[in-house]
Amino acid sequence: MTRRLLTLIGTLGVIMPLLAGNPAWAVNPDEMLSNPVLEKRARDISQELRCLVCQNQSIDDSDAELARDLRVLVRERLIAGDTNAEAIDYIVARYGDYVLLNPPLKPETYILWASPAVLAILALLAVFAFYRRKQREAAATTTSLSRDEQARLDEILGTSKDDGRA
Amino acid sequence: MLAEFGHFALLLIVVTGFGQAVLCSPLWLRSSIRSSLLGPATVLAGGSPGPFSDGPGNMSVRLPTQDLPRQTSPYLILPLGILVLAIIAEAGLLHAFIVSDFSLPIVADVSHSSTPLLFRIGAAFTPDGGAMVLWLLAVSLVNVVLAIQLFTPEKSSYAQDDDGSLYHNALSVLGLLIAVLGLATLIDADPFLRMAVAPLDGRGMNPQNQDVLRVLREPFLYLGLAGLAVIYALTISGLLDKKFDRRIAETMRFWTIMSWVSLGTAIAINAYRSYSQQAWGNWWYWDTAENSLLLPWLLTTALVHCRAVLEKTETLKGWTAFLGLSALAVGWFGVYLTRSDLFGPLTETLMKSGDSMTLLIGFCVVFAGSYYLFWQRSDNLGEPRPFEPISRESSMFLNSVILALIAAVVLIGTIYPLVLRWLGGENITVGGPFYVEVLVPMTVPLLLLMGFAPTLRWRQDEVWLIGRRMKLAAILSLIIFLFVSIRFIDLSPAPLIGIGLAGWILTASLSDLWARLWRQPDHGESKYRNLQLLGPRYLSMTLAHIGLAVMLAGGAASSIWEEQIVVSARAGQSIQAGPYNLQYEGVSLLAGENYATRQAKFILYRHALPVTELYPEIRYYPIRGVETREAGIWHGRDGDLHVSVGDRADDGGRVVSVRFLPMMTWVWAGMILMLTGGAISIVTRIFLRFQKNGVSAS
Numbered sequence A: 001m002t003r004r005l006l007t008l009i010g011t012l013g014v015i016m017p018l019l020a021g022n023p024a025w026a027v028n029p030d031e032m033l034s035n036p037v038l039e040k041r042a043r044d045i046s047q048e049l050r051c052l053v054c055q056n057q058s059i060d061d062s063d064a065e066l067a068r069d070l071r072v073l074v075r076e077r078l079i080a081g082d083t084n085a086e087a088i089d090y091i092v093a094r095y096g097d098y099v100l101l102n103p104p105l106k107p108e109t110y111i112l113w114a115s116p117a118v119l120a121i122l123a124l125l126a127v128f129a130f131y132r133r134k135q136r137e138a139a140a141t142t143t144s145l146s147r148d149e150q151a152r153l154d155e156i157l158g159t160s161k162d163d164g165r166a
Numbered sequence B: 001m002l003a004e005f006g007h008f009a010l011l012l013i014v015v016t017g018f019g020q021a022v023l024c025s026p027l028w029l030r031s032s033i034r035s036s037l038l039g040p041a042t043v044l045a046g047g048s049p050g051p052f053s054d055g056p057g058n059m060s061v062r063l064p065t066q067d068l069p070r071q072t073s074p075y076l077i078l079p080l081g082i083l084v085l086a087i088i089a090e091a092g093l094l095h096a097f098i099v100s101d102f103s104l105p106i107v108a109d110v111s112h113s114s115t116p117l118l119f120r121i122g123a124a125f126t127p128d129g130g131a132m133v134l135w136l137l138a139v140s141l142v143n144v145v146l147a148i149q150l151f152t153p154e155k156s157s158y159a160q161d162d163d164g165s166l167y168h169n170a171l172s173v174l175g176l177l178i179a180v181l182g183l184a185t186l187i188d189a190d191p192f193l194r195m196a197v198a199p200l201d202g203r204g205m206n207p208q209n210q211d212v213l214r215v216l217r218e219p220f221l222y223l224g225l226a227g228l229a230v231i232y233a234l235t236i237s238g239l240l241d242k243k244f245d246r247r248i249a250e251t252m253r254f255w256t257i258m259s260w261v262s263l264g265t266a267i268a269i270n271a272y273r274s275y276s277q278q279a280w281g282n283w284w285y286w287d288t289a290e291n292s293l294l295l296p297w298l299l300t301t302a303l304v305h306c307r308a309v310l311e312k313t314e315t316l317k318g319w320t321a322f323l324g325l326s327a328l329a330v331g332w333f334g335v336y337l338t339r340s341d342l343f344g345p346l347t348e349t350l351m352k353s354g355d356s357m358t359l360l361i362g363f364c365v366v367f368a369g370s371y372y373l374f375w376q377r378s379d380n381l382g383e384p385r386p387f388e389p390i391s392r393e394s395s396m397f398l399n400s401v402i403l404a405l406i407a408a409v410v411l412i413g414t415i416y417p418l419v420l421r422w423l424g425g426e427n428i429t430v431g432g433p434f435y436v437e438v439l440v441p442m443t444v445p446l447l448l449l450m451g452f453a454p455t456l457r458w459r460q461d462e463v464w465l466i467g468r469r470m471k472l473a474a475i476l477s478l479i480i481f482l483f484v485s486i487r488f489i490d491l492s493p494a495p496l497i498g499i500g501l502a503g504w505i506l507t508a509s510l511s512d513l514w515a516r517l518w519r520q521p522d523h524g525e526s527k528y529r530n531l532q533l534l535g536p537r538y539l540s541m542t543l544a545h546i547g548l549a550v551m552l553a554g555g556a557a558s559s560i561w562e563e564q565i566v567v568s569a570r571a572g573q574s575i576q577a578g579p580y581n582l583q584y585e586g587v588s589l590l591a592g593e594n595y596a597t598r599q600a601k602f603i604l605y606r607h608a609l610p611v612t613e614l615y616p617e618i619r620y621y622p623i624r625g626v627e628t629r630e631a632g633i634w635h636g637r638d639g640d641l642h643v644s645v646g647d648r649a650d651d652g653g654r655v656v657s658v659r660f661l662p663m664m665t666w667v668w669a670g671m672i673l674m675l676t677g678g679a680i681s682i683v684t685r686i687f688l689r690f691q692k693n694g695v696s697a698s
Helices: A002-012 A036-048 A065-079 A084-095 A107-141 A147-163 B002-023 B026-030 B032-038 B056-061 B074-098 B105-110 B117-123 B128-151 B165-188 B212-240 B246-277 B288-313 B317-339 B357-376 B392-422 B432-455 B463-487 B493-517 B529-561 B664-697
Strands: B563-569 B574-577 B580-591 B596-606 B609-614 B617-621 B626-630 B632-635 B639-648 B654-662
Touching: A036 A065, A036 A084, A065 A084, A107 B392, A107 B432, B002 B074, B002 B128, B002 B165, B026 B165, B074 B105, B074 B117, B074 B128, B074 B165, B105 B128, B117 B212, B128 B165, B128 B212, B128 B317, B165 B212, B165 B246, B165 B357, B212 B246, B212 B288, B212 B317, B212 B357, B246 B288, B246 B317, B246 B626, B246 B664, B288 B317, B288 B392, B317 B357, B317 B392, B392 B432, B432 B463, B432 B493, B432 B529, B463 B493, B493 B529, B529 B654, B529 B664, B563 B574, B574 B654, B580 B639, B580 B654, B596 B632, B596 B639, B609 B632, B617 B639, B626 B639, B632 B664, B639 B664
Parallel strands: none
Antiparallel strands: B563 B654, B574 B580, B580 B596, B596 B609, B596 B617, B617 B626, B632 B639, B639 B654
């Protein structure tokens, strides 16, 4: 059972990262390539490409006519001997960066790609500053115990030590 | 004719909303104009046991003129009046849809005489104008509830600070919001306009929306947004009075949880519909409509935690106030995003009347003012009580910061392509892969924190104490993680980490529950004391956390071990997927109420024993000329079996896609657990409130 599962995973091996949920097969059997290696590559590429008429669906998920055309096109390019990158470039050259679900890094998207890191750093700094201020305020407001109070406290703590925390 | 009543009611809502904004405002109540007109505001004697009679010590400090009237009529009549008007408006609209009055363009655009009754009602919620009316109805409803809260002050430990000003301010702000929303409805997308010549029939409902669950999504969404409007109003109220304190936090409690549950339900419905309707589909696509649901929910989740800290320790004032304002801001902006033409092809709303400009302008004005007020008052939002970096307060603070960070990233990802296009740049897409790459590193610390945060002590805690408490959970979850990752070493790390984290949250929550249940009772305590000490708050929190862990585990596991088969099947053929075996029986042509359907029949066997029959469909809606697909889904013990059918294949068979998603049931169960946790909190809250009031009245 386990071996079957493993071989299944090995051959299909389609793992979408956690948050993306599950990839689905919109692929029709007649589109599929007989060569499993090529087919696997085609699936990988398809999940990176957007169905142009849908909302953020990959062409792998979509059953729209246009998505089907693109899937067939990807497979044609792979059969023609393209690498994955060449096949994607081929599609991008015709449809623009819009087809890429993961936006490419270029001057227009610098802000997009930098924003999470920048925001995270800003948040870290803000949290740090918050604790610094907190500490200063605490230092300013807390008055230390008087001698008698300290003695009384020690006494209480000393006697209740054997009680332990309930 | 009813539609005209509705139209007039809508107009009156705007006027009454402004009226409430002015008449409930403490500025007006204390003003000299009012005094000269009506005499000084007086508190009627012998009413509900308000906080005025609480402590004699208080009365001496407070000037009598500061006491705002709690029982004079306008403060309940106005909200009630608005609610009645909103009901009339909604009824007028629904009536037009029910009787298929196609002289209203809104009805002609999204309905048809052949649409079944339930979906004609559902269709009334989806177009811009209909959605706005529903939103107005929801805000009017919460407005009345808030007014009732004003007249039945709670016997709480903080109530002595209350002179009614909090509620008066909040009602005033809500009145203003209602007026702005009403105005936006009338100007942007007036649903009650008529055409001179009515078409013979409508263009039909979007078939994607023809589903019982989908119809319920809209009321939940707008109820959630209305709850956020109350939170917003209370926040503004506190800022205006320079008293953003635990009293406000206490009042907010019901509203944060209510919004959280409502928005969560809308998200869950959305996810389940994607899963079952888009037959080859995922359950989350990160598209504009989904993100605009997710954003307010993320901030509400942050708020649920911060609010608790504010109520308990009176710290995090500024941050809670900021979240209180921002939750409505992103919710409102999301509503604008989903209906704006600016932002590309949107299938959700089919009727486009203008560009919702008033909604956008209203948004800008309202929130520019709000954040300015926040900035002005930031000096009053100091932190009198200290806490250490390792403490319960701190954990909740960090949790909400990370949630807000996630929300900010999602917001940027959602609007970036739109802004770029608006600036004249080229079209780009920000899709799932981007969000996954960027958000996974942020969620990992969040989920790690989630495991041990509920065990932390307030004010100050020690690392070694945490270590001692979390020892068992840490070891157990590490074993789970190592076991899974060694066994499935060749898998990509993200789902494995997901399973590890789910195990961590689950074991940590359960071990904390265990420790609390088996705590050595103090001398003289009954042995049920531990159970009492847990309380509904703790239980609902634990349930929600466990729910998230269950969902996470299910999502990760199903993405790893999913089995997918696409075949061209002929009648009688059987298809193996996981422990299940599906026998294809063929397709029959059937007529639905307003669609034709090709319904396939499958008999599902589990280990050769028949379990059930599944009927995936391809529906054709002739009015719109659109095909939709309905998957056949079986929620089994070990996972979901998801089968859908496609077109005829070239070789004459039928394209059948079968997926076995192990533990997918956990995803749905986890969502239900989370929402149940929230619902428990709401129900006990309402129950306790009535109980308290009953006790105090007797």
